[in-house]
Amino acid sequence: MCLQMFIGPTLAYNGLDKYQRGFLKMQIPEDQYFLYVIPAVICFIVGLHIRAGMLEGEVVDQEKIKRFVKENPKLPFVFIGIGFVSSFVSGLFGAELGFVFTLLACFKFIGTFLFILSGTKLRPFFLFLVYGSVIASSLGSAMFHDLLTWLIFLGAVFALKYKPSVQVKGIFTFGFIILALMIQLIKGDYREATWKEGEEGGIETLQKTMNASQEKNSFINEEKLGGSNVRINQGFIITNIMANIPARMPFAKGEELAQILEAAIMPRILAPNKLNAGDREFFMKWSGMRIAAGTSMGLSSVGDAYINFGMVGGSIFMLLYGMFFSEVLKAFNHFGKSFPVLILFTSLVFYYPIRPDCELQTILGHLIKSCFLIFVMIQIWKYKFKVNYAYG
Numbered sequence: 001m002c003l004q005m006f007i008g009p010t011l012a013y014n015g016l017d018k019y020q021r022g023f024l025k026m027q028i029p030e031d032q033y034f035l036y037v038i039p040a041v042i043c044f045i046v047g048l049h050i051r052a053g054m055l056e057g058e059v060v061d062q063e064k065i066k067r068f069v070k071e072n073p074k075l076p077f078v079f080i081g082i083g084f085v086s087s088f089v090s091g092l093f094g095a096e097l098g099f100v101f102t103l104l105a106c107f108k109f110i111g112t113f114l115f116i117l118s119g120t121k122l123r124p125f126f127l128f129l130v131y132g133s134v135i136a137s138s139l140g141s142a143m144f145h146d147l148l149t150w151l152i153f154l155g156a157v158f159a160l161k162y163k164p165s166v167q168v169k170g171i172f173t174f175g176f177i178i179l180a181l182m183i184q185l186i187k188g189d190y191r192e193a194t195w196k197e198g199e200e201g202g203i204e205t206l207q208k209t210m211n212a213s214q215e216k217n218s219f220i221n222e223e224k225l226g227g228s229n230v231r232i233n234q235g236f237i238i239t240n241i242m243a244n245i246p247a248r249m250p251f252a253k254g255e256e257l258a259q260i261l262e263a264a265i266m267p268r269i270l271a272p273n274k275l276n277a278g279d280r281e282f283f284m285k286w287s288g289m290r291i292a293a294g295t296s297m298g299l300s301s302v303g304d305a306y307i308n309f310g311m312v313g314g315s316i317f318m319l320l321y322g323m324f325f326s327e328v329l330k331a332f333n334h335f336g337k338s339f340p341v342l343i344l345f346t347s348l349v350f351y352y353p354i355r356p357d358c359e360l361q362t363i364l365g366h367l368i369k370s371c372f373l374i375f376v377m378i379q380i381w382k383y384k385f386k387v388n389y390a391y392g
Contacts, residue, residue, distance in 0.1 A: 002041045004356040005302060008233025009033060011225075019226025020236075023289045027239040036311045037238065040302050043315045047322020057329025057346075060160055062117055064340035064387055069118035072384065076114040080126060083108025084133070103370055106348045108133075109150055113157045113344050140201040142191045144183050145355065151176065153347045184228040186210055234300050234356045237287060241303045244288030252308045256286060257360075260304065264364035277362050298359035325353065328367065335378075339385045345374050 012020070013030040026033065049055075069076065083105050090101035112130045115123050131154070138147040155172060158164075164172075190209045193199040199208075230236065245251060259282070263275035275282055278296035283289070286299060286307050299307065301321060305314035329346065336342040352358050352366040378385055 001301075001354050001356040002045065004232055004234055005037050005041055005238075008229055009037070009235030011229050012233055012236065016222070016226040016229045019223055020230055023240055024230050024236055026236055027243040032242070033235060033239055036242065036306060036314065037235070037302060039311075039315045040305060040318045043319035044301075044322040047319040047324075048326050049322075050326070051323060052326050052329070056333040057326070057331075057343075059333070060117065060343050061336070061340050062119075062160065065114065065117050065344075066119040068340050068385075068387065069114055075384075076111040076118070076126075079107040079111030079114065080130065083111065083130070087133070087137075099369065100373065103348065103373055106351065109153065109347065110341075110344050113153075113347070114341070116157050116161055117344075136202075139203065139206060142187065142194050142201055144187065148180055148183070149351060149355070151179075184231055185224055186213065187231070188227065189213055234302075237289075237297060237300065238303045238306070240287045240289050241299065241306055244286070245307060246310075248288060249286070251310055252286070254308055256304065257308045260359075260361040260364065263361040264368055275361050277365070278359065279361075283359070298357050298362065300356055300358070301360050301363065304360040325350075328371070338387055339378060340387055341385055342374070342378070345370075349374070 009026065009030075012026050013033075017025050086101040086104035086107070090098050090105055092098075093101065108130045112127055115126055131150070134147050134150055138144045155176070159169065186206070186209060189212070190206060193205055193209050194201045199205045259275055262271055266274055268274060278298065280291060280293070280296065283297055283299060284291060287297075287303075289297075291297060302314070302318065305317040305321070308314070309317050328349070332343055332346050332349075349367055349370045351370075353363045355363075
């Protein structure tokens with residue numbers, strides 16, 4: 001999330017912005033943008049670490065997980081089963097209940113991580129099954145956030161298990177960057193083929209799209225990079241916000257934040273008029289941008305901080321925001337001493353918070369609802385998930 005506040009904007013300011021038009025361009029000078037974003041991101045990182053101790057909230061006790069899986073050998077299979085069933089049925093319900101099944105669908109990844117960390121023989125069939133499903137769904141929808149995010153978490157789990165050298169980590173990181181870059185370069189043409197031309201999403205259409213780009217010598221060139229950069233450049237939205245506020249609208253002074261907190265915390269039955277995820281009118285009001293119906297963009301946490309409190313106040317907000325995330329991780333560490341599997345669920349809880357393109361109400365709503373779901377699960381099956389200290 002933090003890197004994407006810098007990489008895309010830096011590329012835009014250094015030549016790629018000429019391939020954009022209108023509000024997709026950076027709207028304010030480079031020094032003005034970075035004068036706010038650099039301190040805001042630094043404050044966020046400081047907030048994450050100022051009370052984190054020895055990063056306890058990020059440490060996985062692998063020995064306890066091995067013993068836990070040994071005592072509950074069927075649980076990884078159960079998690080994977082719950083994940084696949086929930087994936088199929090999530091679309092059958094409305095937004096509120098459907099969200100619960102969307103969260104439960106992520107259990108298949110937790111089950112996969114348990115297999116990897118359990119110390120037993122690696123089960124490649126389930127690894128291919130779970131990640132094959134996310135590859136298939138990404139190709140079918142032409143949306144690749146799920147694939148890239150869960151690949152990052154998978155890489156982290158493998159690194160915990162096998163403790164690779166810095167060189168090996170570097171090779172895999174470089175490979176991931178190349179994969180992400182290729183997806184960004186081909187994504188526009190692939191969506192054109194599947195969304196507008198009616199091609200069926202899949203490997204065959206992807207290969208056909210790549211071949212067509214290569215034949216036109218348009219797969220990798222500066223113009224292609226410029227067109228793709230907007231997809232990783234959250235900064236252009238922040239510059240629209242900074243150009244709009246306070247020149248055309250005053251700072252919200254907490255008014256916008258109150259709406260966000262209501263949307264994140266309150267169920268719709270108690271707050272029927274609360275913000276929707278990706279609320280178009282809300283986005284246009286504060287960014288000053290006009291977007292077409294059906295288009296969804298997020299103001300981002302850094303953007304929301306500026307809207308409410310300006311440059312200095314926004315940086316202070318980002319400090320407190322980072323501290324909030326740190327306290328959530330510390331809570332997982334604390335309860336994880338009794339429920340060792342709990343730490344793996346941080347991947348589910350922080351799935352949206354690590355994404356730079358999400359609006360704050362979606363980030364906080366996802367975090368709160370996922371924590372509540374995990375709490376309910378632990379309360380119902382407390383003795384199933386609690387560590388047996390006779391083995392500890």
